[in-house]
Amino acid sequence: MQQKNLSIMHPRPSSIVAALYTLRDLNVEVAILHGPPGCSFKHARLLEEDGIRVVTTALDENGFVFGGHDRLVDMLQKVEERFSPKRIGVVGTCVSMIIGEELHEAVMEANLDAPVIEVEVHAGYNDNTKGVLFALESALDVGIIDRQEFERQQHLLNEATNVEKKYGAASKDYLEPSRGDVKYTVAKRVIEMLKAGKKGICILNAKKETAYMFADITVALQEVAEKLGVEDNIVNFANLDTELGLPRVRQHAEHILADMDNNVKIDEIIGGLDEYPIAGQQVRQLIESKYRDFDFAVIAGVPHAIPMEALEGMELISITNGPRQVHPLKDMGHKHVLVEIDLHPKTLGVTNIVESEFGATLRQLAREE
Amino acid sequence: MNPQKRIAIYGKGGIGKSSTASNVAAACADEGYNVMIIGCDPKSDSSITLLGGKRIPTILDILRDGMEIEEEDEVVFEGYKAVKCVEVGGPEPGIGCAGRGIIVAIQKLKKISQSMKEMDLIIYDVPGDIVCGGFVAPIRKGLVNEAYVLTSGEYMPLYAANNICKGLSRINTKLSGVICNSRSVSREEEIVNKFANEIGSELVAFIPKEQIVQDCERDGYSVLEKAGDTDIAEVYRTLARNIMASDCAVDPRALADERLRELTR
Numbered sequence: 001m002q003q004k005n006l007s008i009m010h011p012r013p014s015s016i017v018a019a020l021y022t023l024r025d026l027n028v029e030v031a032i033l034h035g036p037p038g039c040s041f042k043h044a045r046l047l048e049e050d051g052i053r054v055v056t057t058a059l060d061e062n063g064f065v066f067g068g069h070d071r072l073v074d075m076l077q078k079v080e081e082r083f084s085p086k087r088i089g090v091v092g093t094c095v096s097m098i099i100g101e102e103l104h105e106a107v108m109e110a111n112l113d114a115p116v117i118e119v120e121v122h123a124g125y126n127d128n129t130k131g132v133l134f135a136l137e138s139a140l141d142v143g144i145i146d147r148q149e150f151e152r153q154q155h156l157l158n159e160a161t162n163v164e165k166k167y168g169a170a171s172k173d174y175l176e177p178s179r180g181d182v183k184y185t186v187a188k189r190v191i192e193m194l195k196a197g198k199k200g201i202c203i204l205n206a207k208k209e210t211a212y213m214f215a216d217i218t219v220a221l222q223e224v225a226e227k228l229g230v231e232d233n234i235v236n237f238a239n240l241d242t243e244l245g246l247p248r249v250r251q252h253a254e255h256i257l258a259d260m261d262n263n264v265k266i267d268e269i270i271g272g273l274d275e276y277p278i279a280g281q282q283v284r285q286l287i288e289s290k291y292r293d294f295d296f297a298v299i300a301g302v303p304h305a306i307p308m309e310a311l312e313g314m315e316l317i318s319i320t321n322g323p324r325q326v327h328p329l330k331d332m333g334h335k336h337v338l339v340e341i342d343l344h345p346k347t348l349g350v351t352n353i354v355e356s357e358f359g360a361t362l363r364q365l366a367r368e369e
Numbered sequence: 370m371n372p373q374k375r376i377a378i379y380g381k382g383g384i385g386k387s388s389t390a391s392n393v394a395a396a397c398a399d400e401g402y403n404v405m406i407i408g409c410d411p412k413s414d415s416s417i418t419l420l421g422g423k424r425i426p427t428i429l430d431i432l433r434d435g436m437e438i439e440e441e442d443e444v445v446f447e448g449y450k451a452v453k454c455v456e457v458g459g460p461e462p463g464i465g466c467a468g469r470g471i472i473v474a475i476q477k478l479k480k481i482s483q484s485m486k487e488m489d490l491i492i493y494d495v496p497g498d499i500v501c502g503g504f505v506a507p508i509r510k511g512l513v514n515e516a517y518v519l520t521s522g523e524y525m526p527l528y529a530a531n532n533i534c535k536g537l538s539r540i541n542t543k544l545s546g547v548i549c550n551s552r553s554v555s556r557e558e559e560i561v562n563k564f565a566n567e568i569g570s571e572l573v574a575f576i577p578k579e580q581i582v583q584d585c586e587r588d589g590y591s592v593l594e595k596a597g598d599t600d601i602a603e604v605y606r607t608l609a610r611n612i613m614a615s616d617c618a619v620d621p622r623a624l625a626d627e628r629l630r631e632l633t634r
Contacts, residue, residue, distance in 0.1 A: 067502060098469045100502020102509045 009174040010324060014123040015131030017043045019091050022135035023117060024052040025208070025246045026144055029085035034072050034101060035059055035093025049349040050209075053083060064095055069106055076110035087144070089117045089135070097122040115142045127170075129157040145246070159277035167304035167332060169324045177323035180339040186317055187361040189336065190221070190298065191369065193315070194228050198295035201314075203283060204238040206301030207276050208249055210321060211240070212347040213340060213354045214300040215256045217319055220359030221298060222264045224366040235267045235291060239279045239301075244272025259353045276302040284310035299334075308332055319358055374613065375491045375512060376545070379537075380519030381529035382497030385550040387415045388586060389519055389576065389608075390494040395419060395593035396602075396609035398450035402489040405445075406452060407478070409507060411459025411467045415494035419448030422589020427458025428474040441482045449594050453484060467496075468503020475506050490613065497529070508542050515545040515618055517573070520564070522549065522557030524633045527564055531629055534568055534621035543618030546573035548608065553578045560632055567628070568621040574608040577601065 016033070017040050023031045030053045033039055037058040044054035057063070057071045072090070079088060090103050103118040117138045121131050133154065140150045164170040193200065202221050206214040218236055225231040240253040253273050257266070268286055271279040287294070287310050296315040299306060303318035304325065316334040320326070321343035329337045338358050346354050378386050387408070394406045408415025413427050425446045431438055438444055448454045457474040459467040478485070485491065493507045507513045516537055520530040530547070537544055547565035549572060551557055558575050565572040585595040592602050624632075 097472075098466060100468055100472055100506060100509070105509070 006173055008126075008170060008172075010169070010177075012169065013128040014040065014043075015121050015125045015128045015134075016040050016091060016093055016123050018128045018131030019119045019121045019135045020044065020047055020052075020054065020089075020131075022132045023089035023091070023119070024050055025248050026087070026089075026117065026135070026139050027248060028052060028087045028089040028117060030055060030079050030083050031089040031091055032057065032072070032075055032079060033091050033093060034068060034075075034096045034103065036095055039093045039095075046345055046348055049345070051349065053085075055079060059095060064099060067099060068096060068101055072101070072103070072106040073110045076106065076112060076116070080110075080112045080114065085114055087117070088112065088114050089119065091119045091135075092121050094122040094124065115144065117142060117144065127161045127164075129161050132157055149246070153274070156274055156277055163277050163302070163305045167328055169322060169328075171328050175324040175327055178326035178339070179323065179341065180320075180326045180337045183338055183358050183361045184365075186336045186338055187358065187365050190296075190317060190362065191224065191228070191365055193296055194225055194230050194233065197230065197233065199233045199293065200235075200296045200298060201287070201291055201294050202234055202236050203270075203297060203299045203303075203306065204236075204240070204301060205270065205276050205279050205283070205299065205303065205305060206239065206273065208273050209252055209347045209350075210301060210343060211252060211256055211273055212350050212352070213321075213343050213356045214319065215240075215260070215353050216356040216359040217298065217300045217362075218266075219260060219264055219353060220356070220362045224362050227366050228369070235294075236264060237268045237270050237283060237286065238266045239269070239271040239273055239275055240266060241269050241272040241275075245274040249273050255351045256353060277305050280306040280310065283307075287311070303334060304329055304332060319356075373486075373488060373491070374515065375493070376515045376517060376612065377493040377495050377507060377513045377542075378517045378519055378548075379495060379530075379533045380497060380550075381526040384497070384519055384521060384526050384529075385576075386497065386519050387494050388418070388582060389548060389550060389605075390415060390492050391418045392582075392591050392593055392605040393609050393612060394452050394490075394492055395449050395591040396605045397490050397613060398452045399593060399597075399606070400609065400613070402613065403487055404452045405485065405488045405491045406454055406494060407475075407491065407507075408454075408456040408494045409471050409475075409504075410457075410494065410496045411462070411470070413456035413458045416446075416448060416452075416454035416456060418586055418589060418591045418594075419452050419454055420446065420589075421448075425454060425456055427456040428477055429458035429460075429470050432473065432477070438477060438481055441478075441484060444478070445482060445484065449591060453488070466503070468501040468506075471503045472506045472510075475510055475512065479510070479512070505536075505540055508540055513542065515615070516542050517546055517548055517612075518544060518570075518621075519548045519550055520561060521552040522554045522560040522633070523552055524630070527560070527629060527633060528626075530564070531568070531623050534623040538620055538623070544568075544570050544621040545612070545615045545618045546571055548573055549575045551576060551578045563632055564624070564629075567624055567632075569619045570621055571617075573611050573615070574604060576604055576608070 033056040242253045270282040298317045300319040317336045318334040319338045459470045520526040549561040562572045
């Protein structure tokens with residue numbers, strides 16, 4: 001027997017939403033939420049920006065009492081008639097799981113041509129990665145991914161959960177959200193270091209589509225260094241391997257590299273865009289073997305997944321999109337921590353790098369030099 | 370090798386499902402079968418007479434304490450003649466959600482139990498009233514492939530049995546037979562026999578009302594263990610053989626209420 005996790009007070013990411021995002025990565029065209037109309041509204045709306053349609057069976061009080069089987073069968077048929085999707089997902093919610101709805105029975109009864117990925121999930125799991133795992137298990141069952149990819153993803157999810165428990169938003173029973181340090185002040189410090197001839201590593205270690213904005217920091221730093229004539233003092237690491245991950249995730253890496261074009265040279269590829277939980281080991285080896293004498297590091301995306309031993313002696317400037325990640329990063333020893341507020345919504349439905357606030361601040365200050 | 374039998378015994382609350390289930394389990398174990406009994410009632414008393422009157426920790430007891438179950442020996446206990454006993458457990462009456470409890474516990478058991486696969490017979494002892502979705506979880510999750518209905522010749526238990534037949538067809542589960550647990554009312558065997566025939570099934574056992582069943586239960590034992598040489602023990606043995614040999618499950622046709630009343634008049 002094993003004791004369960006500590007009880008965390010702040011709201012946490014939802015496994016239902018995690019399942020929806022995973023369905024999107026699996027190129028599902030329509031996802032049906034089997035539950036109340038308001039469940040996961042905000043993310044359902046955002047996902048539509050990313051090209052996946054999300055609909056709901058809109059269970060009401062009567063649905064809770066009498067069951068929602070028929071509504072789900074109707075909805076499956078309606079979705080096929082109206083949208084003719086090539087791939088469909090059905091996702092459980094708290095209420096439908098509590099009353100014992102069987103997604104599989106409804107899917108069998110609806111008898112559609114398109115493959116349906118069934119995800120029996122609610123939001124009551126300590127680790128929201130459970131939603132991802134259940135979606136992938138189901139995708140494996142219907143033959144949309146192979147066992148090798150499934151096992152690779154499973155490993156990454158375990159590592160992601162470990163990182164969150166050790167250094168992330170699941171590391172304390174309560175974490176105060178924070179906007180982090182002022183971008184202007186930190187940008188000034190970066191320029192000061194560049195002008196003083198200090199050497200810096202720019203590490204992009206981002207989760208999937210969030211890289212569309214975090215990559216802007218790599219680009220901005222490059223531009224500023226060039227302007228100051230010190231571009232040789234900067235090396236770029238990025239988890240932009242185009243051969244790893246689900247097809248959609250690889251595509252993000254391709255888009256970003258294409259957008260960087262000849263302006264930015266990525267010196268070291270540290271993994272795929274879904275490998276942010278494990279890329280830290282690669283970073284550690286690279287620094288130990290080649291980049292020991294560097295003075296500072298700018299880390300964007302999931303900075304807390306980079307082991308601190310690797311960064312010893314460097315002044316750290318870290319950029320996250322999680323207001324609850326600020327205090328854990330400061331505790332780890334990151335000197336400057338910045339938050340790109342509302343980053344995620346801006347990175348949905350795009351195929352180009354999106355301007356970041358910190359990138360814009362760096363550029364403006366460099367212009368004023 | 371014969372395919373594994375996975376049965377559920379349904380019937381009105383208090384009609385003797387647990388007592389029948391545990392005596393059938395014991396009788397099958399006597400015949401050398403590997404048997405598991407899974408109590409799905411929050412009262413968790415299905416297996417008590419196979420364990421000498423002792424209670425075992427339930428799956429939900431362990432989960433409630435915030436513990437993870439990793440090995441099946443934390444929740445699967447051997448009773449009389451190595452019958453494997455499991456109790457789902459549940460919340461206190463009036464709080465939480467017993468239905469969800471069954472879903473969670475059954476999923477957990479399915480995941481951790483290796484020995485389930487080796488069983489010749491698994492009996493799910495389900496609560497009398499299927500009041501919500503969770504109570505059919507064993508069937509819905511594909512765990513049960515045959516159902517039995519237990520009733521007496523009284524009107525209310527027959528009414529419940531008839532309702533259960535409606536429920537079974539809704540969830541695509543076949544009925545393998547009707548068992549009569551006698552309350553010593555008039556024309557009982559005739560009435561239940563007729564009921565069984567009219568719904569398209571058959572009466573597979575008539576268990577007479579005997580004080581000895583109650584006496585064994587009070588001591589915490591099955592009839593097979595404590596009074597194996599009695600006539601009633603033989604009735605359970607015959608029923609057990611019947612269940613193990615059964616191969617004629619049907620889709621039951623529930624009767625109209627008037628017909629049911631006529632039968633019992």
